[in-house]
Amino acid sequence: MKKVHVFNAGPCKLPQQAIDGAIEGLKDFAGTGMSVIEISHRTKQWEAIMDETRQLWKELLEIPDTHEVVFLGGGASMGFLYVAMNFLGKKAAYLETGVWAKKALKEAKGLGEAYALASSADKNYSYIPKGWTCPSDVDYLHITTNNTIYGTQIKEDPTVPVPLIADMSSDIMSRPIDWSKYDLVYGGAQKNVGPAGVFFSIVRKDALGKMSRYIPTMLDYRTHIDKGSMFNTPPVFPIYVMNLTLKWVKEQGGISAIQKRNAAKAELLYGEIDRNSLFVGTAAVEDRSQMNVCFVMSEGNEALQDEFLEFAKAHDIVGIKGHRSVGGFRASIYNACELEDVQALVDCMQEFEKMHK
Ligand SMILES: *Cc1c(COP(=O)(O)O)cnc(C)c1O
Numbered sequence: 001m002k003k004v005h006v007f008n009a010g011p012c013k014l015p016q017q018a019i020d021g022a023i024e025g026l027k028d029f030a031g032t033g034m035s036v037i038e039i040s041h042r043t044k045q046w047e048a049i050m051d052e053t054r055q056l057w058k059e060l061l062e063i064p065d066t067h068e069v070v071f072l073g074g075g076a077s078m079g080f081l082y083v084a085m086n087f088l089g090k091k092a093a094y095l096e097t098g099v100w101a102k103k104a105l106k107e108a109k110g111l112g113e114a115y116a117l118a119s120s121a122d123k124n125y126s127y128i129p130k131g132w133t134c135p136s137d138v139d140y141l142h143i144t145t146n147n148t149i150y151g152t153q154i155k156e157d158p159t160v161p162v163p164l165i166a167d168m169s170s171d172i173m174s175r176p177i178d179w180s181k182y183d184l185v186y187g188g189a190q191k192n193v194g195p196a197g198v199f200f201s202i203v204r205k206d207a208l209g210k211m212s213r214y215i216p217t218m219l220d221y222r223t224h225i226d227k228g229s230m231f232n233t234p235p236v237f238p239i240y241v242m243n244l245t246l247k248w249v250k251e252q253g254g255i256s257a258i259q260k261r262n263a264a265k266a267e268l269l270y271g272e273i274d275r276n277s278l279f280v281g282t283a284a285v286e287d288r289s290q291m292n293v294c295f296v297m298s299e300g301n302e303a304l305q306d307e308f309l310e311f312a313k314a315h316d317i318v319g320i321k322g323h324r325s326v327g328g329f330r331a332s333i334y335n336a337c338e339l340e341d342v343q344a345l346v347d348c349m350q351e352f353e354k355m356h357k
Pocket of ligand 1: 010074075076077078100144146147148167168169170187188189191199
């Protein structure tokens with residue numbers, strides 16, 4: 001089988017071990033003689049997977065008993081609605097750091113008073129807004145910790161006078177989280193923790209039940225906490241692969257080891273972008289994401305863009321075309337991406353520079 005260097009933004013590269021385990025489970029799940037997609041979700045074998053997966057989350061991210069882990073279908077985009085349904089009483093503030101943040105804000109506007117506290121739209125979201133002050137009369141401040149499209153990242157949990165809610169779709173499991181600050185952390189699995197089809201929510205239990213609105217059963221986090229994410233049929237296969245992906249994270253040495261690995265990959269790639277005369281990074285240096293690395297051809301070399309894409313493709317490098325709203329290139333170097341994948345891209349950039357000297 002031909003292996004390529006996968007830099008897709010999501011769905012994206014997953015650990016080989018998780019993919020191999022998924023194939024096994026599709027054939028014969030836990031020695032049952034059934035596939036993981038044939039077995040009832042009401043069996044003890046499946047319940048054991050649900051329990052273990054929740055436990056892995058709690059262990060890896062040191063989630064305290066004040067919070068519960070929930071797995072649901074619908075994607076992070078459905079999460080935008082869960083946020084507003086379960087937490088927006090009167091007013092909420094959003095940090096507008098990109099298109100996903102804007103979409104989250106739009107959902108909230110349909111259910112209450114919600115506004116952008118600060119925005120970096122003026123420079124195409126190439127930086128994280130600074131110098132804002134969060135008022136204390138809002139129900140929560142919503143942040144998007146990693147801006148997948150623009151390659152910017154909020155690397156520390158901000159200190160504000162209200163609960164934080166964060167979309168961590170594209171940097172969950174890449175750093176420790178200060179849970180005392182958060183009422184909710186949620187996101188799609190398909191960047192750092194598994195395949196598409198499930199989204200995770202880590203909810204502070206005692207923050208629920210305060211809304212006066214009617215919350216439809218399926219959109220009420222309490223339903224899913226009460227039923228262990230099995231109120232209805234859960235997305236069994238994505239959860240199964242998520243379980244295998246988290247086991248891999250644990251075997252790597254957990255979050256601190258992953259964090260070191262990620263720092264080394266990011267340093268290698270940003271180092272080359274800054275050194276190479278043909279390329280230039282698009283995100284403000286201090287806000288550069290460790291997950292999505294965005295860059296373009298340097299001034300005067302714009303015409304070489306398609307040629308570089310072709311050149312990279314010929315070297316088995318896949319998925320580096322930038323999002324249409326930024327252009328150029330984006331290399332997504334999530335947890336499962338190996339240093340050797342990044343090295344292959346860096347080698348390619350160096351060779352391309354020599355060709356055009
Ligand atoms: C990918 C992504 C989303 C959207 O996720 P879906 O599961 O496709 O709805 C939302 N927010 C961020 C930050 C993302 O990277």
